[in-house]
Amino acid sequence: MDTRSLRAAPTIPRSTSGWDGGKEAGGRKQYVMVDCLGLLLVVMVTAASVQDRDAAGPVPARLRARFRKIQLVRADGGYAGRLVVWAAEKLHLGDRRAR
Incomplete structure (x- = not known):
């Protein structure tokens, strides 16, 4: 699971884009989960101003549901x-050895 910030086109409304201060990028943020081969399993897009930990909750939930x-x-x-x-x-979801 990882996140990347992407620049938004000028036509994208400000209500769905923001500024990611950590990566110094304006636009949107993409939350991605892939398998061990790099195949896309889950993706979620938010404004770049949303913190990773705050928005990432639905991503593993979607993974578990599917x-x-x-x-x-x-x-x-x-x-x-x-x-x-x-x-x-x-x-x-976690490391079974740690339980």
């Missing part, structure tokens, strides 16, 4: 904290 057999999710370091605990407890 792919029941997935047991382990690796994420960028920006997703530490409550999101990791929530995904492990509620969605049963």
Whole structure:
């Protein structure tokens, strides 16, 4: 699971775009989950001003709803904290060896 900020075209309304201060990019932010081959499993797009940890909750939930057999999710370091605990407890996504 990772995030990237993308520049939005000038025709994109300001209500759906923003400024990502960490990456110094204006536009939208794309949350992506891929499998070990790099094939796209889940994608979600928000304004770039939305914090990664705040918007990333629906992404693993969508993954769990569509792919029941997935047991382990690796994420960028920006997703530490409550999101990791929530995904492990509620969605049963995590490292089985750590349980």
